[in-house]
Structures are given as structure tokens and as C-alpha cells.
Amino acid sequence: MNTTTKAYAAYNSNDPLSPFEFNRRTLRPQDVQIDILFCGVCHSDIHQVRDEWNGSIYPMVPGHEIVGKVVMVGTAVTKIKVGDTVGVGVLVDSCRTCKNCENDAENYCEEGMTGTYNAMERDGVTVSQGGYSSQIVVDERYVLSVSDQLDLKAVAPLLCAGITTYSPLRFANVSTGTKVGVVGLGGLGHMGVKFAASFGAEVTMLSTSPEKEADAK
Template identity: 55%
Template sequence: MFVRAYGALASDKPLESLQIQRRETGAHDVQIDIAFCGVCHSDLHQVRSEWAGTQFPCVPGHEIVGRVTSVGAHVTGFALGDLVGVGCIVDSCKHCEDCQEGLENYCDGMVGTYNFPTADEPGWTLGGYSQKIVVHERYVLRIKHPEDQLAAVAPLLCAGITTYSPLRHWNVGPGKKVGVVGIGGLGHMGIKLAHAMGAHVVAFTTSESKREAARQLGADEVVVSRNEQELAQHGKSFDFILNTVAAPHDLDALLLLLKRDGTMALVGAPASPHPSPNVFNFIMKRRSLAGSMIGGIPETQEMLDFCAEHGIVADIELIRANEINDAYERMLKGDVKYRFVIDNASLQ
């Protein structure tokens, strides 16, 4: 089955219209007509070979929403017409301890939605900047939001679960003071989710102009991180800090804001390493620095259900597929509030 897509033929070439091949629907597969696909910063890193191992043609996209158009003979959980989503995972070994615990995101055999080895043509996965996708039923998510919110649901499949998973793992909720560093595609979701969980949320930004925007997202307080006096007012007070910044920066100033036994979790993935933090900032208050990567399939479904219950979607700018190269340049400049989403009908 051949479908239209948008992808790159080389790291130094712009994305362009392509024709790609999708497998036929197998016994345990779900075929999806893709309505919308979110644009993640990871897409840009991979398509420009800023992360090693890019295979070309590269068709990015792992924030996929649409309707079921075909199901395999053994599929019981989905039916024609269902609203569904596909995130960052389309396969895993299914047998290891991680998979058995619903943590497929940590499986050594995890297959990402694009640029991972597969038996399908051309030998690696091709993502959601395309008309259709065929995915094993285990990795398909049910969407309970109203259909008119579908485009804004798409970024939940990466930005949503990337922030929800650490917030849940470190028991964010009422009585907890939580910092969210960075107010972008990830950070704006972190603020919304932490607020909905009942935490006292403090947003950190380098820009004075984002104060009011952060409050509208649900932040109780906003700190301009370049202002040392503002930082000092929050010393040793945070239970948890979610750091979404995808560029190298000083971690020590933020670690000093954690109370004893506090944790800062990194979810932003910079192209080069952060400066090494001072070990004494850990030792003196038994603080922890951790990382978190997306979430497993059960937790992703839990996140989608939580967001539907609380009316949470991403703040988006809808674009046509042929606007993706301009969108990448704007994304590098931080010129989006807060996530681009492709209208896949424009691939026709």
C-alpha cells in the first residue's frame, strides 16, 4: 500500500513530498488514517542527523491521531471508526521485564515510530508525517476527547506523556511544591498537568515576557531564572523539579532549590551535554538528579484518560505539510506557542 508522506532524503535537504509504502493490515494490526501529527523537537534532531544513525528517507512524526480504517482478524480492542492515537513506540520485544510491567519505553528492543529497524519497507520505521500508518494493536491508544479537539490532542502522545510520566512517578500532587523549567512544547504541558494533579506549581523561564502566559497555563508562581534574587527566594523549597529544557545549561542553580530528598528529573534532550553539576549539591541534602523517557503504553493510556477527564490539550498552531520546513526554523527560534501540528489532509 503506497501513501503520501513528507520527509527528507538527506540531512542537508529540506523535507519534501514523498511516496512511501505501508504494510497490509496483519492479524494483530490496526490501520489508521492519520488526521493530525504533532511536530516534536526530536523530529528536527533526527531528520538533520544531529542524533546519530538517521536513515534516509526519514519521515518523522510520533504524535499521531486519526481514525481506524482497518483491523486484523485477531484484533478485539478496536473497531472501524474509532478515534485513536500512536505515540513514540510501535513495537517492543513484549517478553522482557520492562514489557511485562508495561514499561515498553525502557525495553532494549523498543521500536520507535520512525528511524528504527523493521521488517517493513524500506527497512526502518517511517513516522506520522504521512496519510496512513499500520501498527500492532498493543501500541495503539484510545482517545476519549471530543473530536473537535483532535488536533490539540496529538502532542499529548509525546509532550504529554513525557511530562506526565515523571510527575506520576515522583508522586506529584496536593501538598507538593513543583517547579517546571522551560515553557515550551514540553514545559507548557508540564505546567498544565502538575496543576491538574493539585500541586503548587512554579514555572521557570528565562523570559520576562512569559510571566503572564505561564500563569494562564496554571502556574501559581513564575520565576525568571536569570534573576538571582528571585531564585534565592525559593532556595531549598521544592519537592520536585521537572526540567524540560533541551539545551545545555547550569543545573547547580536549580539543584540548590530542592529541599532535602528532593529530585530534579530531566526530560529535555540537548544535542550536547550539560555542564557537570557539583557533587556536593547532591551530598549535602540527599538530593537526586534523574531522567525520564516518555512512558509505557498503559501509562500513556492513563495520561490520555486523565487529560480527557480534566479537559487538557496542548496549545497548538496548525500548519500544512508544506509549511514544515518553515516550522522547523521557527521552532529553533522558540517562535511557537507551544506546539506545531500538521493537518495531514494537506498531504493529498
């Protein structure tokens, strides 16, 4: 049975988001259905809604920084159960068979990842719709467990801005004594400074805005 989902969507590149209803797919064996509690606003959402990167598909439900509660699971789901708190980031599918997918780098899928919204799903027919909505259905492979001990509304931005800065720092083995330079103290810059400092690095923040010095410290 398809799930009717309430959402806010862009119907074109000029008007504000408006109420929108659509059907999420019927659960497949490895799917989980999530009631969305929080969804961050990423600047890429704005770019996509305004069609500033071209190729926007309307109506479009943005949002790829999703935190919620699992309310249903498919018959083959093994790592997630009903009631779990989970997150969904910028992708919801990939080919799963290429070298990158097999090495947990689905974002570099050789056939192209499926974005959480404004993308064609693997059936080549369905347009993915994102987290500015009441529910989402996602294969468990692309769902992350989230601790209930965390401030869930603060977790949401970690699913894009957070991983964007965390991943390269980890890839570079940043640790105590490593020297790290962060250019700019915007959304990503804040994350980069905090992560690098927490890893024990010597962090230098570069900015053309002197008034941000105190915030960086």
C-alpha cells in the same frame, strides 16, 4: 496487500521535506490501519531530519504524535474497531517478553524499543516510517484510544510532550499540596505547569525570561 502511502520525507540532512510514496505492510492479525488526521511536529523530528543525533536513515518520514481514524483491523484485534479515533506515540514495537515490556514499560525494552520512525522494525530489514503520511499500520498493543470529544489537533502533542511530563508527575504521585518546580516554559514546560496545577500541586516556574511570567500564571 500492501498499502501505498503518501508522505513527506527527508531525503538527506539539508534539503526540505519532499513528497514520497512507500508501502505500509500488509495487516498482520493484531494490526490496525489508521488514516492519519493530525501529526504534531516535535523538535526531535528536526534533530532526526538534520541527523543531529547521528544515525539518521534516509529517506525518512518523521512524526510520532499521530491521531487518526481506524479503517481496517486484523483478524485478532480485540480492543479497537473500525471507526475508532486513536493515537500513536513514539514507539510501535518492542520485544514484548522482557520484564519491562511485561510491566507496560515498553519504552524501556531490554532489547530496545522500535521507534515510530527512523528505526529498524523487528524483522531487521524494514525501516519504520512516521506520521507525516496519509496512513500508518501499527500493532494494537501500541495504539491508544482517543475520545472524539477532544480537539484532535490539540491531542497530537500529548503523545510526546504530554506523556513526557505527565508520566513523571504521576510516577511521583503529585497531588494536592505537592510542591513542583518546572524549569523553562517551552513546549514541555507548558505541559508540566498545566498538568501539575491540574493535580492540585503548588507550582513554581523557573525561567531566565521574565516576559514569560504572565504566561505561566
